[in-house]
Amino acid sequence: MPQRLELAPPAFNRRKILIHTAAAGALAAGVGVPRWARAQSGPMRIVVGYPPGGGTDRAARLVADRLQQLLKRTVIVENRVGAGGRLAAQQLVNTPPDQTVLLLANPAVMSVSPLIYKDLKYDVQKDYVPVAAVTDYDFGVAVGSALPVKEVQHMLAWIRANPTKANAGVPGTGSLPHFFSLMLSYMAQVNIEVVGYRGSAPLITDLIGGQIPLAFDTLDSLLPQHEGGKLRILATSGLKRSPFSPTVPTFKEQGLPLSAVGWNTFFAPSTTPRATVELLSKAVFQIMSEPETRAKFTAAKMVPVAMTQAQTEASFKAFNTQWTPVIRRSGFKPES
Structure with a gap:
């Protein structure tokens, strides 16, 4: 009989946030776009570590279409496929601060991989900042x-x-x-x-x-x-x-006190200026609070989530607190 594992209760309830922040969407209406943000040269990029047509890719494109309208700036979705999504995360490390780029990633890349791969070429805690949640899934x-x-x-x-x-x-x-x-x-x-x-x-x-x-x-x-x-x-x-x-x-x-969800969340390279992170977080929060956007996600069988930057960061930490003991106890080591 295996020894009982006392799982840490989730410190953040993503579904409650989904409800409360959707109701508060009006607070984010009319996100102000500073002149410097509009004046930045070149397109903004959203990078996805998976092929076109998958759930993460569809979520990225739904947000990109609306983000382009909101920021009045070209937003391009790039698919950098390889190593189960890790390649994309690796390639965005040390992005120059004058480039605006977001990585739409899931727990496999940002939470599991750091625990099971010894030669990972990125450090999530040092190289990335959680920006805004987009979806979660059961x-x-x-x-x-x-x-x-x-x-x-x-x-x-x-x-x-x-x-x-x-x-x-x-x-x-x-x-x-x-x-x-x-x-x-x-x-x-x-x-x-x-x-x-x-x-x-x-x-x-x-x-x-x-x-x-x-x-x-x-x-x-x-x-x-x-x-x-x-x-x-x-x-x-x-x-x-x-x-x-x-x-x-x-x-x-x-009768089993077990609850856990996966997610798709935007992360920015840590080289991104704080003002840019705040702007993008507010913009995505507004987008994910809009009824039209939420309806599009629901039609695509995805649960939309709206979170502030602080809520997103707290949710990410709570996820790691819940799952890390399980992953470590498993002793799992990838074949390659």
């Missing part, structure tokens, strides 16, 4: 026909009764769903054998086919087959039910 645990349970507690009972069969698929070792599965196993004091796949598609195929009984993944990856009746999502990881799966209860509703 995780889920799902079962296929091989495990006919309907509740989390029934799933845990089955795991305890069948320790040699308790294999759980994840869309990649070292991924957030991988560490979320460990977070659950440590909290519930159960042993789960994690099976890593190369992405969500083969994972879900094996879950539906009965090759594995359980799967942990992001909610958006699991939802289409759940809606099609080919798998069953037992729980989602937010403090509240996801607007995209309102009939699926949270872990907390089912």
Whole structure:
């Protein structure tokens, strides 16, 4: 039986911020754009470490379109693909202060990688500043026909009764769903054998086919087959039910005090002038508070989040406080 891990409670509730700051969006209306900001030469860049068409890329382009209007300045989205998003973060270190650039990144790049890669070419704490949150997303645990349970507690009972069969698929070792599965196993004091796949598609195929009984993944990856009746999502990881799966209860509703979300957040190189960081934070806050923008994100199956720069920084620290003990306890080391 694994030793119980006392997880630090999240110090910042992103979903509450989403509600409160959206209601306060009018406070950010009419963000003043200083003359120096309008006069800066060259386009502003938003860098994404993933290919065009993915969720992070879509989020970046939705913000870029509106940011260009708000700042009256050309905003270009660049896709710098490589090393699971780390290449983009590495290349923006020591950006000249007269260049305006933002990195739209997720926890894999800014929170997990610093803990598992010894030769990382960037130091998040020294090289980057959190600017503004954009979206967050839930995780889920799902079962296929091989495990006919309907509740989390029934799933845990089955795991305890069948320790040699308790294999759980994840869309990649070292991924957030991988560490979320460990977070659950440590909290519930159960042993789960994690099976890593190369992405969500083969994972879900094996879950539906009965090759594995359980799967942990992001909610958006699991939802289409759940809606099609080919798998069953037992729980989602937010403090509240996801607007995209309102009939699926949270872990907390089912007696397991577990809540965790992933995110997409803008970071600026630490060489960026403070005035520029404040301007961009206020601008993105206004954009993410606007009903039209929020509707576009919702239509794209993304949960929009509006946070001030201080809230974004506090949320980032709270995320690291919650996840770091899990990642370190796992002892995970990447193959390359």
